[in-house]
Every structure is written in structure tokens, then in C-alpha cells.
Amino acid sequence: xxxxxxxxxxxxxVLQSLKEGLEKYDETxxxxxxxxxxxxxxxxxxxxxxxxxxxxxxxxxxxxxLLIHIMTHFPDIPVIIITGYSxxxxxxxxxxxxxxxxxxxxxxxxxxAQKITDTLGKKTEGGAFHGVSSAMFAQLIxxxxxxxxxxxxxxxxxxxxxxxxxxxxxxDARINxxxxxAAAREILSWNDITLSVQDECLPKxxxxxxGIALLIDQAMLLKAGQKKEKG
Numbered sequence: 001x002x003x004x005x006x007x008x009x010x011x012x013x014v015l016q017s018l019k020e021g022l023e024k025y026d027e028t029x030x031x032x033x034x035x036x037x038x039x040x041x042x043x044x045x046x047x048x049x050x051x052x053x054x055x056x057x058x059x060x061x062x063x064x065x066l067l068i069h070i071m072t073h074f075p076d077i078p079v080i081i082i083t084g085y086s087x088x089x090x091x092x093x094x095x096x097x098x099x100x101x102x103x104x105x106x107x108x109x110x111x112x113a114q115k116i117t118d119t120l121g122k123k124t125e126g127g128a129f130h131g132v133s134s135a136m137f138a139q140l141i142x143x144x145x146x147x148x149x150x151x152x153x154x155x156x157x158x159x160x161x162x163x164x165x166x167x168x169x170x171x172d173a174r175i176n177x178x179x180x181x182a183a184a185r186e187i188l189s190w191n192d193i194t195l196s197v198q199d200e201c202l203p204k205x206x207x208x209x210x211g212i213a214l215l216i217d218q219a220m221l222l223k224a225g226q227k228k229e230k231g
Contacts (some may be wrong), residue, residue, distance in 0.1 A: 003050035003120055004031040008040045009068065009082065010058040021109040022116075029116065037061025041069055045078075051119055053103075053112075056144050062196050064146065072194065082145045083143075116120050134163075134190045135216045142168045142212050149198040154190040161187040164201045170212055173229075174205045180207045181215065186218035188212075 005022075009015050015033045022031055032047060034040035040059045043049065052070060056063030063081070070077055080101045104113050108126065135154055145168035153160045159174040161183060173184035208215075 004032060004047055005029050005116060006032045006034060006040060006043050006047075006049045006052045008034045008037065008052065008054035008058070008063070010035050010055065018109070020113070020114060025113050025116075029120070031160055032056050037063065037066035037069070040066055044070070044074055048205060049074070050078055051078055051080065051114075052115060053082065055082045056140075057153075064140070064144075066150070066193060068197060080115060125204050134193050134195070135188045136217065137193075137195065138165075138170065138188060138216070139161060139173070141165050142170070143166070144168065147199070149201055150195055151198070152187060152190065152193050152195045154156050155192045155194060159190075161190075163187060166178055166201045168208070169206070171201060172206075172207045181210055184208055184215050185219045188216050189223040 007015060007146040008016055012035060015035065018033045019033055019178070022029075030051070032043050032049070032118075034043050036058045040052070040054070041061070044052075052066075053060045054063045054066055070079060080103055083102050083104055097119060101115060101119055103112055134150075137150065139231075141150070142165075145165055146165060148165050150162070150165070152163070159175065161173065162175075163184065164168060170184060172179060173181070173187055174185055175183045178186070210218075
């Protein structure tokens with residue numbers, strides 16, 4: 001059965017060249033195009049989409065907000081991120097991201113077609129957008145150097161927290177009355193979450209000095225210790 005692929009990018013020339021270049025694979029999949037996240041949401045609502053390929057930096061609704069929308073409303077649809085970042089950085093992230101893949105700019109169309117085929121194959125094996133972690137999303141924010149506030153809820157416990165980013169740096173974190181690195185470590189230990197993103201960072205004072213990678217390592221140790229206590 002032919003699948004439908006949605007490609008999202010604000011550069012119309014890139015969209016058109018990808019569509020034309022992938023036409024030779026039209027026996028396997030068909031292509032829909034969207035120039036930003038808002039158009040992509042409309043396409044998702046109107047069509048049976050099997051895979052989304054998206055850039056992250058776009059006007060109106062960017063790739064981060066689109067990812068959140070897909071996580072919330074279409075958790076069965078895998079996503080491939082178009083990125084300009086180096087392979088080692090994205091490979092480290094991909095291990096945590098699961099069903100979200102990536103392709104590095106510049107890329108060959110045949111490589112993208114292979115990535116599409118591989119991702120669709122994993123989906124048929126049961127791969128999905130389940131269990132997206134706060135650590136994954138924090139790394140994505142850091143990599144793209146985004147300024148934003150992320151509000152998260154741990155699905156298993158119902159606890160809520162906030163992460164504040166300034167140009168990709170984690171400035172502060174909050175869970176109820178707990179702030180700073182202690183709050184960040186707990187939030188970054190959450191595996192299955194819901195979240196929303198606001199494109200501003202209100203705190204002006206940086207209260208977190210440790211890097212995200214170190215905080216994630218500490219969060220994993222914290223979670224392991226909690227499991228040991230329960231066991």
C-alpha cells in the first residue's frame with residue numbers, strides 16, 4: 001500500500017526540489033508539502049500521513065511546536081528532522097529520541113529516500129512516538145539554540161514542571177517550590193510526558209550552571225536510585 005509523506009519547510013524551492021527528486025519513488029510513497037507548521041497541521045487533519053519530514057526553524061508555527069502537536073495528536077506518526085548539525089551530535093540525540101530520526105544537510109535525495117524507507121519499515125514493526133522524554137526535548141532545544149519556556153507534565157505521576165531556555169542554555173527550572181538544578185534533574189528524569197512551548201524566557205538570571213548533558217546523566221542516576229529503593 002502506498003504511503004503518504006508530509007515534508008515541511010519554509011523554503012519553497014527546497015520543498016519543490018524534494019518533491020520533484022522523490023517522484024521516481026512514487027510507487028512506494030506519495031508526497032505532500034507544507035511551508036510551515038500551521039499548514040502541516042491542516043494537512044495532518046485532512047490526510048492519512050505515514051511520515052513527517054520537517055525543518056525546525058520556520059515562521060508562524062516552527063518545527064518544535066509541530067513536533068509537540070504530533071506527539072499529542074498523532075503519536076503513531078514517526079518524524080524525520082532536517083538538521084544542519086553534525087552527525088555525532090544528532091547520533092547521540094537519536095539514541096534518546098527513538099522514532100524521531102534525522103537527516104543532515106546537505107544530503108543526497110537517494111539518502112533521504114532510504115531514510116524514508118527505513119523509517120516506514122520500523123513503523124510497520126511497531127515503532128512509534130511513545131515515551132518521548134524531557135531529556136530528549138531539552139537536548140533538541142539546546143542543539144537548535146532556541147529561546148523558550150517548556151511546561152511539562154509527567155504522565156505517570158501528574159507532576160508538573162517548567163524549563164527555561166535562553167539561546168539553548170538552560171537558565172532555570174521549577175517544580176512547585178523547588179528551583180534550579182534540583183528541579184532540572186527531576187524534570188529531566190521524566191520519560192513519558194506532555195508538554196507545551198512558549199517562545200520566550202522570562203528569567204534573566206541564570207541559576208543553572210551545569211550543562212544539560214551533565215544534568216541528564218545526574219537525572220538518570222537519580223531515576224536509577226529511585227527504582228532501586230522501590231525494588
